[in-house]
Amino acid sequence: MVRRLSITLGTAGVLVYWAFKYYDSVGDWLSAAGLLAASGIAGTILLFLSVSIFFSKRGSCTRVGAAVLATLFAVAHFYHGLHPVTG
Numbered sequence: 001m002v003r004r005l006s007i008t009l010g011t012a013g014v015l016v017y018w019a020f021k022y023y024d025s026v027g028d029w030l031s032a033a034g035l036l037a038a039s040g041i042a043g044t045i046l047l048f049l050s051v052s053i054f055f056s057k058r059g060s061c062t063r064v065g066a067a068v069l070a071t072l073f074a075v076a077h078f079y080h081g082l083h084p085v086t087g
Contacts, residue, residue: 004048004051004052005052007048008045008048008049008052011044011045011048012041012044012045012048015041015044015045016041019037019038019041022037023037047069047072047073050068050069050072051069
């Protein structure tokens with residue numbers, strides 16, 4: 001569990017570091033692109049944490065856990081294919 005948590009925190013650190021290169025002020029983070037980046041980073045971190053929680057014990061990789069994660073992934077990415085092309 002500690003290893004998975006450290007991987008999650010490391011990934012979060014890298015994502016935030018990459019985002020700060022492009023969004024360095026509060027106004028940038030409150031723009032549409034900044035909010036999209038922030039929600040993407042938060043979603044990735046939550047996905048990694050949920051994977052760690054669902055599969056924390058050996059042998060607990062159940063069909064229900066996999067179905068819940070697949071449903072979370074589908075719900076989070078459903079809107080992505082529906083928005084119009086913005087340029």
